[in-house]
Amino acid sequence: MEDLSFQHQVRARADGTRQSALVGVVASGNLEVLVERVLPDAQCSVVVRTAAVGFGDVWTAVVDDFVERFSPGGLKFSINDGGARPDTVSLRLAQAVRLIAENGQ
Amino acid sequence: MTLDEIIASLFPDGHQIRKDGGVIAGSAKLRAGGRMLVIGVTDRTALGVDEALRLSRHVLESIDRDTGPILVLVDSDSQRMSKRDELLGLNEFLAHLAKVLIHADMHGRPTIGILYGHSAAGALLATGLATRVLVGLPGASPAVMDLPSMAKVTKLSMEALEEKAESTPVFAPGLSNLEQMGAIHMIWSDAAPLVDQLEALLADMPAVNDRRDALGKARGGRPKAADIVERVRDLALQIR
Amino acid sequence: MIATKDIAPAERARSTSFNEASARTRLELLLDAGSLVEFIGPEQREISPHLKIFDLPEQFDDGIVIGHGRLDGAPVFVAAQEGRFMGGAFGEVHGAKLTGLLRAAREIGTIPVLILFDTGGVRLQEANAGELAIAEIMRAVMEARNAGVKIIGLIGGRSGCYGGGGLIAGCCSALAVSEPGRIAVSGPEVIETNRGVEEFDSRDRALVWRTMGGKHRRLLGAADVFADDTVQDFREAALELIGSIGAFDLDRLKAEQVRLADRLRRFGACEDAIDIWTAEGIAHAEAVPELPADQFIALANRIGRASRDAR
Numbered sequence: 325m326e327d328l329s330f331q332h333q334v335r336a337r338a339d340g341t342r343q344s345a346l347v348g349v350v351a352s353g354n355l356e357v358l359v360e361r362v363l364p365d366a367q368c369s370v371v372v373r374t375a376a377v378g379f380g381d382v383w384t385a386v387v388d389d390f391v392e393r394f395s396p397g398g399l400k401f402s403i404n405d406g407g408a409r410p411d412t413v414s415l416r417l418a419q420a421v422r423l424i425a426e427n428g429q
Numbered sequence: 430m431t432l433d434e435i436i437a438s439l440f441p442d443g444h445q446i447r448k449d450g451g452v453i454a455g456s457a458k459l460r461a462g463g464r465m466l467v468i469g470v471t472d473r474t475a476l477g478v479d480e481a482l483r484l485s486r487h488v489l490e491s492i493d494r495d496t497g498p499i500l501v502l503v504d505s506d507s508q509r510m511s512k513r514d515e516l517l518g519l520n521e522f523l524a525h526l527a528k529v530l531i532h533a534d535m536h537g538r539p540t541i542g543i544l545y546g547h548s549a550a551g552a553l554l555a556t557g558l559a560t561r562v563l564v565g566l567p568g569a570s571p572a573v574m575d576l577p578s579m580a581k582v583t584k585l586s587m588e589a590l591e592e593k594a595e596s597t598p599v600f601a602p603g604l605s606n607l608e609q610m611g612a613i614h615m616i617w618s619d620a621a622p623l624v625d626q627l628e629a630l631l632a633d634m635p636a637v638n639d640r641r642d643a644l645g646k647a648r649g650g651r652p653k654a655a656d657i658v659e660r661v662r663d664l665a666l667q668i669r
Numbered sequence: 670m671i672a673t674k675d676i677a678p679a680e681r682a683r684s685t686s687f688n689e690a691s692a693r694t695r696l697e698l699l700l701d702a703g704s705l706v707e708f709i710g711p712e713q714r715e716i717s718p719h720l721k722i723f724d725l726p727e728q729f730d731d732g733i734v735i736g737h738g739r740l741d742g743a744p745v746f747v748a749a750q751e752g753r754f755m756g757g758a759f760g761e762v763h764g765a766k767l768t769g770l771l772r773a774a775r776e777i778g779t780i781p782v783l784i785l786f787d788t789g790g791v792r793l794q795e796a797n798a799g800e801l802a803i804a805e806i807m808r809a810v811m812e813a814r815n816a817g818v819k820i821i822g823l824i825g826g827r828s829g830c831y832g833g834g835g836l837i838a839g840c841c842s843a844l845a846v847s848e849p850g851r852i853a854v855s856g857p858e859v860i861e862t863n864r865g866v867e868e869f870d871s872r873d874r875a876l877v878w879r880t881m882g883g884k885h886r887r888l889l890g891a892a893d894v895f896a897d898d899t900v901q902d903f904r905e906a907a908l909e910l911i912g913s914i915g916a917f918d919l920d921r922l923k924a925e926q927v928r929l930a931d932r933l934r935r936f937g938a939c940e941d942a943i944d945i946w947t948a949e950g951i952a953h954a955e956a957v958p959e960l961p962a963d964q965f966i967a968l969a970n971r972i973g974r975a976s977r978d979a980r
Contacts, residue, residue, distance in 0.1 A: 478933060517932060517937065518889055518891045519855075520835030520852060520854050520891075522929055523839065524835075527807055528811055532815070551833065559807065599798050600796045610798055641804075641805060650797075654765040657762055657766055658768050661765070662773045664773075666777070668744065
């Protein structure tokens, strides 16, 4: 297993009032993303535990792109990864932002 | 110890215990007075639909007729792995045996299991692990999962597994590992008469509620189970 | 918070495959809309303490969602296994969550428990803790039933209901099963590995389905209700069973002894599920696997055995 951590300053706070949301499951080629509204509005963090060791550069690129596109301010993303491809990671991150953007608890 | 030696040491005052096709059934005289129903699996027999149904019948027939505690002797293989057993619903037969034992224990017929040989998987769940107190005898060799099968599934070498097994009781076979989990309540000595140890246990049976999670925590085998159980229970009770 | 707005969005539930949905989606659509409240959710990060020994990834909920919600306005406790995480297998934390839920249900006595099984059995990497967790759950199920709690198993997940999961299912008050919901103790591969391909060819999928699958279990009386593979069908099955389960007592165990002995006597010499179905009076038994759900349900209601007074 490999642990990775990314911190970003972002333009704007993410929409919605939900405090947390979860998408995906941990399986081969899949991952779960837990997103929590726990950071100051201008910050975003992504913490990864991955079964695929040695792909730090790919993760950096995927996370940079995600943060640029969605500006997920105030959100902490915690990821358990079973070795998903980059496009699957991007999809789950986007799903997580959409889910927490809903109103509710 | 052999089954005959164990029975002789447990019941010096006499017994009527029959052995038939790997299934044990009968009763025995307790030294302190009264009788004890005895069932079990011996000779490392696999527990299939036929064996399980004979054992549950023996317990059910005694419910209305007798009083006193129930002993379950265990030296089994795992559940019988066959097309016929699964076709007929082996899960129901094994569950039924466990249900009958648990029901008896909750209604005045305290159950004690003695694991004296092998056992595994579904057979252990339906017998020893369905009793209130599970005793291990020295030399017993339970194996929920054997290491060669584990090596195959985890793609780890036997050496790597054996090395890991030394630092944790959580997956490797063996009596002391199951004891640390809280599954085996106590290990008796085979140097002293078993009747003394049986009478001491019967005179001081633990309460009927399941405390194996607390045992596993106290023995360091299961660091989280007891606390998780309690937290969920507390949260769920709040919805009343 | 009652009334019609809390009824599950039936259309979504009707168009969602139970088999393909995640544990969370199953619960969300099975229960009245928005009523699920989870206990020890993923944000608590109560992960397995043992998987790191094997350098394996953890899941924040350890593969099981537990909580409470409402079904047609009435409170229920729920547990749903995620069959895609480690095959839905029972580990220390996974099992302890269900044990805690059942112990609370026992103390309350009146709130039914729905268990959405999706499991291969014991989690190999923590086999001893998982085996014991299953024993504790079986005990907790029986103690809760003894206190009057109705415990219903819903079986239709990708991992089926195998190993110790099959034994827990056998302890429940009643079961609903769909065609893909296999119930057994030893899995096909386990039988083949231990006994040879002559005993059981695990690659013969038709053999697997007709020996362990939902249709056979329903005809045998191992499951009480056959559900089509949608979340809405399982919701309706759960409601039907909650409404029909009788009290648990010693007579029920005696009836179960008779029921199982009768099964052994009638079918003990059958070599295949088709022989059993034929012995039950089904004219074209070999066609049963191909029957659409509605036709099969009609057949099962006419011929299939039930276990209402047993179990």
